[in-house]
Amino acid sequence: xxxxxVRETTDEGARDLQDEATGVDAAAICADLIRFDxxxxxxxxxxxERPAAEHVAALLDEAGVAATIVESAPGRASVLARIPGSDxxxxxxxxxxxxxxxxxxxxxxxxxxxxxxxxxxxVWGRGAVDMKGTLxxxxxxxxxRLREGRRTRGDLVLAFLAxxxxxxxxxxxxxxxxxxxxxxxxTEAISESGGFSVHAGGRRVYPIATGERGTTWxxxxxxxxxxxxxxxAPDNAVAEIAHAVSRxxxxxxxxRLTPGVHALLDGLADALDTTIDHDRLDAEARRLxxxxxLFSGTIRNSANPTRLDAGYKINVVPGVATAQVxxxxxxxxxEEFLATIxxxxxxxxxREFLNYEEAPAADPAGGTFAALGxxxxxxxxxxxxxxxxMAGGTDAKSFHRLGIASFGFAPLLLGxxxxxxxxxxxxxxxxxxxxxxxxxxxxxxxxDTR
Numbered sequence: 001x002x003x004x005x006v007r008e009t010t011d012e013g014a015r016d017l018q019d020e021a022t023g024v025d026a027a028a029i030c031a032d033l034i035r036f037d038x039x040x041x042x043x044x045x046x047x048x049e050r051p052a053a054e055h056v057a058a059l060l061d062e063a064g065v066a067a068t069i070v071e072s073a074p075g076r077a078s079v080l081a082r083i084p085g086s087d088x089x090x091x092x093x094x095x096x097x098x099x100x101x102x103x104x105x106x107x108x109x110x111x112x113x114x115x116x117x118x119x120x121x122x123v124w125g126r127g128a129v130d131m132k133g134t135l136x137x138x139x140x141x142x143x144x145r146l147r148e149g150r151r152t153r154g155d156l157v158l159a160f161l162a163x164x165x166x167x168x169x170x171x172x173x174x175x176x177x178x179x180x181x182x183x184x185x186x187t188e189a190i191s192e193s194g195g196f197s198v199h200a201g202g203r204r205v206y207p208i209a210t211g212e213r214g215t216t217w218x219x220x221x222x223x224x225x226x227x228x229x230x231x232x233a234p235d236n237a238v239a240e241i242a243h244a245v246s247r248x249x250x251x252x253x254x255x256r257l258t259p260g261v262h263a264l265l266d267g268l269a270d271a272l273d274t275t276i277d278h279d280r281l282d283a284e285a286r287r288l289x290x291x292x293x294l295f296s297g298t299i300r301n302s303a304n305p306t307r308l309d310a311g312y313k314i315n316v317v318p319g320v321a322t323a324q325v326x327x328x329x330x331x332x333x334x335e336e337f338l339a340t341i342x343x344x345x346x347x348x349x350x351r352e353f354l355n356y357e358e359a360p361a362a363d364p365a366g367g368t369f370a371a372l373g374x375x376x377x378x379x380x381x382x383x384x385x386x387x388x389x390m391a392g393g394t395d396a397k398s399f400h401r402l403g404i405a406s407f408g409f410a411p412l413l414l415g416x417x418x419x420x421x422x423x424x425x426x427x428x429x430x431x432x433x434x435x436x437x438x439x440x441x442x443x444x445x446x447x448d449t450r
Contacts, residue, residue, distance in 0.1 A: 022144045022444070023437025027123055029059065030136035030436060031116030033099075034125035040100040040165040048075025049099045049162040056099070056139065056160050063143040065158075068182075072162065072174040079160040080175060080182045083142070083151070085450075090154035093450045094189035094404060096395055097135045098164030098171065101127040108427045122430035129423040131192045133431040134410040135160060137439040144440075145447065152450040157186055164395050167355045172398035186404050188368050193390050194408030195376065195442070196435075197383070199416040200291040205271050205384050206376050207294050208369060209408020211260045212390035213301075214334055214359035215397070216327035218341070218351045220244060226319035233317045238310045241321040244349040245305045248325060251344055253300040255281060258330045260389040261298050263364050267386030268294070293421055297391030301337045303327040324354070328391065331359040357393060360400035362407050372409050375446040379438060380413060411442035 036052035050071070056079045057067040067081040078099070085092070104113035104126040111117045113126040123133065142158070145151070159182070163171035175182070194209035222244065224237035233239075257265075257278065268291060269276050276284050281299050285292030303325050310321035329337035345351060363369065364387035373385035388408075396406035412435035414420055423429045 018144065019441055020437065022140050022440045023433070025143065026136045026140035026436045026440050027118070027433050029139050030123045030128065030133045030431065031118065031125070033132040033136060034116035034123070034127050035114055037114050038100045038127070039103050040163060041103060042166045046076070046100060046163070046166070046170075048077065050075045050077040052099045053077035053079045053160065053162075056135070059139050059143065060158070063146040065142070065146065067158075070175060070179060072170040072178075076162045076170040078162050078171050078175055079158070080179060081158040082182055083146070083156040083158070085152045085154040085156065087153045091187055092155035092157055092183075092185040093152065094157045094159065094183060094186045094399065094406075095138055096159040096161060096172070096189055096191045096399065096406070097131050097138065098161045098192075098395060099132075099135070100162055100165045100171075101130065101132070102165050102425045104427075104429075110428050113429075118433070121434065122432050123436070124428065124430040126429055128429045128431040129420070130425065130429070131410065133436060134192055134439075137410070137436055137443055141440045141443045141447065145444065152447050154450060155185065156447070156450065157183060161395055168395055168398050172395035176398045176402055180402060183399070183402055183404065186402070188362070189396070189399055189404050189406040190372070190409040190446075191396055191406050192394055192408060192410050193392075194388070195372065195411035195439075196420055197380070197412065197414050198290050198294065198420075200288060201272055203272060203384060204380060204382050205268065205291055205386055206373075206411075207264070207388040208364075208372050208385055209390045210263070210364045210369065210387040211331055211361035212359060212393050212396065212408075213298060213328040213330055215355055215357040215393045216329065216337065216353060217355040218325045218327060219354055220323040220325060220345065220349050220351050222321045222349045224317070224319055224321075227317045229315035229317055237318055237321040240348050241308070241310065241323050244345050245308065245323050245325075247344040247346075248303050248341070249305055251303070251340070253302060253340075255299045256301065256330050256333055257299065258332060258389065260331065260361060260364070260387060261295055264295055264386055264388040267384075271384035271386055290421075294386075294388045298330065298389045301327070301329045301333055301340075303341060328393075329359065330389070331361050334359070357397040358400065360396050360406065362405035368407060371446055371449040372407060375442045375449075376411060378445050379441050409446075411439040412436070413438040
């Protein structure tokens with residue numbers, strides 16, 4: 001693992017030792033959390049988050065925090081806590097993350113995916129990046145601050161949630177609907193997918209997420225006439241759904257430069273001392289390599305067919321065929337997106353939402369974004385923070401309904417040889433120990449501003 005190790009702003013030796021201890025604590029907590037199998041296969045099929053939630057609650061209890069475990073269904077547990085600040089009149093601030101992870105096939109991995117093994121300077125295992133490593137940094141930082149008697153100015157609200165890797169029905173949606181009292185006074189938050197370093201031209205860019213695309217998971221249905229497979233079938237539901245799916249898959253969505261993506265492009269051009277041709281963004285994304293991945297998935301809407309279901313026997317033409325499509329749309333383009341989908345489907349295929357979420361956004365020009373950037377620069381003077389829009393989605397959508405704007409901020413200093421984007425839902429997911437230590441220092445500095 002090349003490079004990291006930026007620490008030019010050390011204070012006294014005692015502070016450095018405390019920083020080091022917090023980083024070690026974060027790594028240990030990360031490894032322990034990975035060992036809890038919280039795999040979420042979607043559609044209600046998940047290992048219960050309850051054991052991991054109890055572990056998190058115990059870690060908070062050790063620091064004097066009265067955590068509450070809430071269940072939306074047996075075993076589907078989330079942890080909520082509210083730590084009083086020094087000024088009751090100051091706005092509260094939310095830090096949220098999820099306990100569940102996506103599946104992992106052990107036969108594909110170099111290490112058992114739920115071992116939490118430490119090897120080659122990294123903690124390995126499913127969830128190391130997405131997002132038990134971030135939960136560990138949060139817990140280690142909060143525990144240290146409380147041991148030292150340091151409080152945020154406003155109340156600090158913590159939410160460790162179930163079910164983010166599906167719809168959030170058993171996690172963020174549930175707590176936002178059933179336990180809004182925990183989030184009273186919160187207007188802003190931080191969570192996953194931002195604050196990590198991306199190397200480009202000898203410089204380190206740190207994208208901070210200020211928004212994400214909206215979600216439209218859809219079931220498509222075609223109906224026809226059932227019959228014998230040997231007879232003419234002009235009203236064939238399977239053929240109809242196949243044609244519709246093919247039209248969606250082959251459609252080239254036009255570029256739509258939203259304000260958030262525009263801000264990212266401007267920030268990258270400035271940080272890298274280059275120009276970015278807005279008329280050739282696909283080519284520019286390839287030219288810029290890893291940095292280009294920050295905008296390649298958010299310059300247009302997308303709709304990917306992910307599932308087909310029809311029939312029960314080869315010589316029977318079924319009367320119904322269905323498909324599922326994962327649709328994502330940029331802020332402000334929802335109506336255009338659905339109108340395009342309806343045109344591509346044609347008159348004989350209907351759609352229904354399996355999951356629909358608006359595209360949330362936070363202010364890249366406000367004080368919180370500035371404080372996040374300042375915390376990064378304090379630990380890495382070469383840091384160039386830029387705003388960006390996430391291609392995927394997070395629990396931020398649920399808290400958006402409560403009027404809480406979330407920034408994607410899980411700070412990590414990474415070496416140039418680690419494919420960070422490939423860690424999300426990928427094989428051999430891992431997070432560097434030095435990255436975790438860096439993240440705890442950044443989070444500590446940021447919480448000083450809250």
